[in-house]
Amino acid sequence: MISRIVLLLLLPIIAGVSLFQRRRLAAVIGMGLFSLVLAATYLLHSAPDVAVTEAAIGAALVTVIYVLAIRRTGRLLVVGDEVPGLLSVEGGKLVGVEVDILDGFARRLGFDLSIQVVPLKDVERTLLQGDADLGAGGLSAQPGASLHRSRAHLPTALVRLRPKAGLDASSEEAPAAEHCEYPGYFSDLVEAIQRNDPVEATLDMARFLAVSRTDLSRWSVDRLDVPRSYAFVAAPRREDLRDQLTAYIDELEASGALDEIVRRYLS
């Protein structure tokens, strides 16, 4: 008798809790839980036939179908390399200007934000394969033809970093900037510089600031006269997402929230 009352009281509570979940997956799991408790309730009210059906359909099958349905629509999948200040892992949490923007954007759309850290060279490939919706992580170069660049959220500049030993007249001419952005994980580059490996790379401001915390006396640093700015890149056929994101950044800038976010991470 007690359990009937407990379960009956639990039903509206579970229903309410799952209704007010922000994450869709949590709401779906709440629904599955609701079905399970409902099945137990049926069983206690001597309706085992209905209980079996409710458990099999409500708790198992429908939950799975909902999970499959929201798998693509309920999630904003972002790939990008770590860049201190913009997008970086600190204490097990992703923080940075771009993380804040994306978090607010996903919240606006009602999506779950999922950010995956990949090397810079894999960002475009992942987007082209359709394995992610947005690219992030200090992207300042013009993306490939079928990708869509959003509105820029932060201006930047390019800095060329070369080992000093190789600096003679013949190599004075700087190669095209696009070809020497560091393609791997940015953290690998930082480690290489700390080890004094003779690497060379063209870096944007955020990456350069992170690198400049180490001793750069053995490198020559040239500022390139190329105007650049950071933006997000949307996957092919996701112009809609690009336009929404551009509108969202516009809004952030108009309300002054963008400046505040930038000041918080890049003061």
Added chain:
Amino acid sequence: MRRPVRTALAAILSLLICGIVVLDLTVLEDPPRPDDSNLLAVETGAPNLVSAVYLEARLYDTLFELLVFTVAVIGVRFYLSHRPSTARSTPIPESHVLQASAQILFPLILVLGLYLAFFGHLSPGGGFSGGVVAASGLLLCVMSIGLDTVYSRLSGAGVERLEWALPMMIVAVCVLPLAFGRPILSNLLPVGQAGHVFGSPSILLLNALIGLKVLIGSWMVLHAFIHHRGEI
């Protein structure tokens, strides 16, 4: 509240509720069982009055329930078939626990589904729930060995034709009495002793057909969702 504290509280609460339910279930009085003097049970040979009602007395309603289910399956296939296939092989599951448990659990789940379908007139269950339980067993297989493997082993096309043939067969079973000069939806097969497996052959036949129909229908819905909406 801190996260570990919240998790611990949730766990304790769940255990408490589970405990109460299990305790209550152990002292649960048996649901009123129909005795042989029950008219419907004797007439249909099915001690489980629920299936006696929905497969004998109200078979007409059940036919339309099946129609609803069939239309739902057609709808899912129709609207998802326009979407591009996710077209990548299902990744090998990282969890060996899942793979190993699927090997053990799949036959058990299948047997449970068959039991629910074939003993629906004796104990709680029936074709609908039996079919869904068996389909969830297939789902477990998909998680462990991949969609394409399961699909090819089921030899897709034949299964799909069977899906369309089964509603026809069920309707045929219901219309067949006309050929013998009896009213539509009436029971042609002889009723045996109530409580025996073959005590109610017509309910057994209908439960088997419905169970197969629901199994294939649920499988097709799952296949369409996994195929067009993303890997499992």
